[in-house]
Amino acid sequence: MLLALHAPDGxxxxxxxxLFAAAVVLLLAAAVVQLRRQQDHRxxxxxxxxxxxxxxxxxxxFPIAAGTTGHLLGGVLAAVLLGPWAATLVLAAVVFFQxxxxxGGLITVGPNIFNMGVTGTFFGYYIYRAALxxxxxxxxxxxxxxxxxxxxxxxxxxIVVSLQLAASGTAALNHVLLPLVGVHALIGVGxxxxxxxxxxxxxxxxxxxxxxxxxxxxxxxxxxxxxAFGLSAALCVALFLSLLPSxxxxxxxxxxxxAEHGFVAxxxxxxxxxxxxxxxxxxLGVRLGTVAxxxxxxxxxxxxxxxxxxxxxIERIAGQPIITLADAEAALEDAADQPLQVxxxxxxxxxxxxxxxxxxxxxxxxxxxxxxxxxxxxxxxDGLISTSLAGAIGTIVMFLASFAVGRLxxxxxxxxxxxxxxxxxxxxxxx
Amino acid sequence: MHEKTLILTETPPALLxxxxxxxxxxxxxxxxxxxxxxxxxxxxxxxxxxxxxxxxLVTNARLAGRFVRRLLPALPAxxxxxxxxxxxxxxxxxxxxxxxxxxxPGLDAAIxxxxxxxxxxxxxxxxxxxxxxxxxxxxxxxxxxPAIFVGLLAFMLRxxxxxxxxxxxxxxxxxxxxxxxxxxxxxxxxxxxIGVLFLRAHDRAExxxxxxxxxxxxxxxxGLHTPHFHRHDILAGVTFCGGVLACRLTLGA
Numbered sequence: 001m002l003l004a005l006h007a008p009d010g011x012x013x014x015x016x017x018x019l020f021a022a023a024v025v026l027l028l029a030a031a032v033v034q035l036r037r038q039q040d041h042r043x044x045x046x047x048x049x050x051x052x053x054x055x056x057x058x059x060x061x062f063p064i065a066a067g068t069t070g071h072l073l074g075g076v077l078a079a080v081l082l083g084p085w086a087a088t089l090v091l092a093a094v095v096f097f098q099x100x101x102x103x104g105g106l107i108t109v110g111p112n113i114f115n116m117g118v119t120g121t122f123f124g125y126y127i128y129r130a131a132l133x134x135x136x137x138x139x140x141x142x143x144x145x146x147x148x149x150x151x152x153x154x155x156x157x158x159i160v161v162s163l164q165l166a167a168s169g170t171a172a173l174n175h176v177l178l179p180l181v182g183v184h185a186l187i188g189v190g191x192x193x194x195x196x197x198x199x200x201x202x203x204x205x206x207x208x209x210x211x212x213x214x215x216x217x218x219x220x221x222x223x224x225x226x227x228a229f230g231l232s233a234a235l236c237v238a239l240f241l242s243l244l245p246s247x248x249x250x251x252x253x254x255x256x257x258x259a260e261h262g263f264v265a266x267x268x269x270x271x272x273x274x275x276x277x278x279x280x281x282x283x284l285g286v287r288l289g290t291v292a293x294x295x296x297x298x299x300x301x302x303x304x305x306x307x308x309x310x311x312x313x314i315e316r317i318a319g320q321p322i323i324t325l326a327d328a329e330a331a332l333e334d335a336a337d338q339p340l341q342v343x344x345x346x347x348x349x350x351x352x353x354x355x356x357x358x359x360x361x362x363x364x365x366x367x368x369x370x371x372x373x374x375x376x377x378x379x380x381x382d383g384l385i386s387t388s389l390a391g392a393i394g395t396i397v398m399f400l401a402s403f404a405v406g407r408l409x410x411x412x413x414x415x416x417x418x419x420x421x422x423x424x425x426x427x428x429x430x431x
Numbered sequence: 432m433h434e435k436t437l438i439l440t441e442t443p444p445a446l447l448x449x450x451x452x453x454x455x456x457x458x459x460x461x462x463x464x465x466x467x468x469x470x471x472x473x474x475x476x477x478x479x480x481x482x483x484x485x486x487x488l489v490t491n492a493r494l495a496g497r498f499v500r501r502l503l504p505a506l507p508a509x510x511x512x513x514x515x516x517x518x519x520x521x522x523x524x525x526x527x528x529x530x531x532x533x534x535x536p537g538l539d540a541a542i543x544x545x546x547x548x549x550x551x552x553x554x555x556x557x558x559x560x561x562x563x564x565x566x567x568x569x570x571x572x573x574x575x576x577p578a579i580f581v582g583l584l585a586f587m588l589r590x591x592x593x594x595x596x597x598x599x600x601x602x603x604x605x606x607x608x609x610x611x612x613x614x615x616x617x618x619x620x621x622x623x624x625i626g627v628l629f630l631r632a633h634d635r636a637e638x639x640x641x642x643x644x645x646x647x648x649x650x651x652x653x654g655l656h657t658p659h660f661h662r663h664d665i666l667a668g669v670t671f672c673g674g675v676l677a678c679r680l681t682l683g684a
Contacts, residue, residue, distance in 0.1 A: 007512075008509045008544065009548050009551035010543060010546075011512065014468055017467075041644065041648065042637075042640035042641075044582040045586055045636060046636040048585065048586020048587045048590065049586055049587075049590045049636035050633075051586070052586070052587045052632065057598075057625045060602070060621050062621050089580070097588070100555060101501075101559065102504075102552050102555050102556055102559070105463075105467075106460065165519075171520055171540070172520050172521055175518070176519050194618055197618065197626075198629070202626055202630070206633075209629075209630075
């Protein structure tokens with residue numbers, strides 16, 4: 001159940017499409033290699049019919065709020081039933097075919113397979129295994145782990161979509177991330193409940209069909225697999241983020257606008273004692289109006305028009321004593337586009353001036369719609385390295401958090417036991 | 432589906448129906464690529480693309496019905512996404528809707544995405560309307576998709592026609608036996624339908640695989656048709672791809 005995941009053509013930029021298509025192709029190739037190892041010639045017919053099952057399962061409509069309906073996405077469900085590799089291939093076939101049917105774009109098929117398939121069948125499956133912590137033979141834990149993994153996969157997919165939209169320049173990340181993740185945190189509950197019910201039903205009727213209960217697959221080691229998965233996920237996100245030059249356009253908005261409009265900040269205007277050394281051809285005082293770190297306006301205080309000349313000493317700005325240029329900048333920052341009180345000394349004579357601001361609102365840089373999140377800037381180490389680092393750290397934190405929640409969830413397992421209990425009732429209606 | 436009906440009438444197939452499926456797939460991909468990579472606000476390019484579409488529809492008027500049936504169901508989704516986009520970018524405000532601000536970059540993005548998505552959808556709908564499903568699969572294999580993936584698609588398509596009626600039978604049976612549970616109960620019974628469908632699909636998959644193995648299937652899928660290019664196929668493909676590329680490069684520069 002996802003809102004904007006059948007992404008139509010044009011929603012994502014070409015680099016994003018190609019990047020995710022490449023990632024999906026690599027993963028599918030890995031899946032084919034893994035499945036070929038089983039030497040099972042029944043693979044293609046069985047997986048094809050399972051793909052038809054997932055396709056048909058997505059046609060069952062469930063009511064959500066306000067008369068709208070949603071359908072199952074089924075990534076985690078497919079992975080729990082078929083295993084991650086087969087499920088990845090199956091979901092890829094389903095999404096690819098839906099693209100040929102016009103449900104989701106043709107060029108955006110790479111991101112679509114990633115968002116609707118891989119996040120559930122691969123990342124979701126590993127969250128499921130992590131939450132399961134080896135307790136494959138306890139039905140309540142399997143149900144709880146599937147529930148949590150299905151919810152996590154939907155939320156994860158919405159995060160990935162937000163990043164893709166931001167990287168494509170279609171929407172600003174701080175506008176799109178929180179609404180999209182918020183909505184999907186709610187929608188994900190529906191996906192999770194249905195996934196849990198289906199898993200509970202299969203556990204009750206044919207428990208041997210659950211992938212991890214089948215004889216054969218090697219014993220899962222949560223510790224090593226978790227670490228390997230967490231690190232590789234972090235690496236993927238870091239690589240992805242480092243390829244986004246325009247994710248946060250102009251991280252240092254102040255410097256950018258300053259340079260753009262010819263306000264050179266580096267040039268030393270004041271001597272150490274506050275003497276005005278050079279007389280700039282441009283106004284001395286520049287205050288930038290910002291909303292959520294986005295420069296929206298320039299407020300200038302023109303010293304020239306007030307009769308200040310070279311050699312004058314600026315003593316105070318708005319009551320603040322001025323010794324260095326940094327003091328002047330700080331005082332201007334506090335001025336808040338009010339008329340500015342400037343005390344200057346010329347030949348041992350002090351004068352007080354009141355400078356009215358000359359304000360310019362920048363075109364195309366007005367207030368954002370809803371700045372739910374601030375823009376992020378890392379002072380000093382802006383750019384590729386800091387973005388990758390932040391992405392990697394963020395992913396590890398997210399993964400550890402979901403792992404911890406998963407472990408907590410399977411401990412008491414009251415909800416899970418209740419779910420398993422409910423589904424364990426004989427069901428004559430559907431069989 | 433139409434491919435199963437015996438054609439007794441004398442009407443010749445439409446132009447696009449006669450085109451080789453591989454050529455069609457490459458043409459659609461090239462066209463979609465040209466549409467998606469178009470810089471924003473190149474109105475002449477948009478007009479040219481719409482004109483190409485109109486030309487294809489006029490020359491293949493017989494496909495119009497199928498084309499519209501493919502196009503219409505997918506349009507609301509595109510519209511829905513485009514309705515959100517004007518609010519999702521900072522920039523010059525041009526209107527207000529409650530506490531939301533419509534910005535110019537947001538509106539531009541909505542127009543760009545909306546036009547590109549609709550045109551690409553039309554291209555895919557035309558492909559679908561003019562190509563039989565088996566031809567499409569042969570074409571997909573022909574343009575280099577791995578055999579295992581195309582085989583998977585083929586089985587999916589075949590058994591979708593089996594599982595879909597199965598699903599409807601399950602839903603009908605459930606409706607007939609219950610008085611319509613509300614709330615979480617409805618989720619549960621819907622989930623049970625999916626669960627039963629999984630069990631039946633699984634059993635059927637086992638049976639089909641066993642039956643195929645009994646008939647000598649060793650994991651390799653073979654087809655009877657090996658399509659080959661005619662001169663007019665290559666000519667049409669090169670003309671179309673060259674045309675859309677020329678439009679993209681001259682009008683979208």
